[in-house]
Amino acid sequence: MNIPSLQPDLIFPRLKYTSADSDFAFEAKRAAMGPYITRKWGWDEEFQRNLHSRRYQEKPYFEIKNAQNRLGTVSFQVFYEHVRFGEFYLFPEYQGQGTGSRVLQHCLRLADSLTLPVRLEHLHWNPVGALYRRYGFIEIGKSDIHCFMERPCPS
Secondary structure (H helix, E strand, O other): OOOOOEOOOEEOOEOOOOHHHHHHHHHHHHHHHHHHHHHHHOOOHHHHHHHHHHHHHHOOOEEEEOOOOEEEEEEEEEOOOOEEEEEEEEOHHHOOOOHHHHHHHHHHHHHHHOOOOEEEEEEOOOOHHHHHHHOOOEEEEEOOOEEEEEEOOOO
16 A cells, blocks of 8 residues: 655655665664664664664555655555554654654554554654654553554544
8 A cells, every 4th residue: 555645745655675765764764763772772783784674575665755855764554454554764854843743643544544543663762652642542562672552443
């Protein structure tokens, strides 16, 4: 499934399985998540690249883009019983300006049109959890590293 444009200015082209697109997605992850990963484990370039490569093959990645810039990435995967939202990385210069909220709301509306709940995960110490809670996500599980959340489908 593709992600439709978000008027007036955002588009979501699907990234291809090329080294250039994979490298772009990796750089978005490094820029957005690097500080949180480094805080806990340090940055192991080989490990992070291998992990990214596996994830990049497992799910669809979409670029978040406006007319002038590549802002980041998101993955939106539709399953029979839920939508999986993830790999949501904005470059730091585009954070804190409402773009993340707009993208999240857009994807939630899309999931609502499919009458499906949305699931995601985030690192416990990443403040993005507050954004997800504002949009109705509740914790449904946790590991030592991740908080697993779901936003029920509105009735």
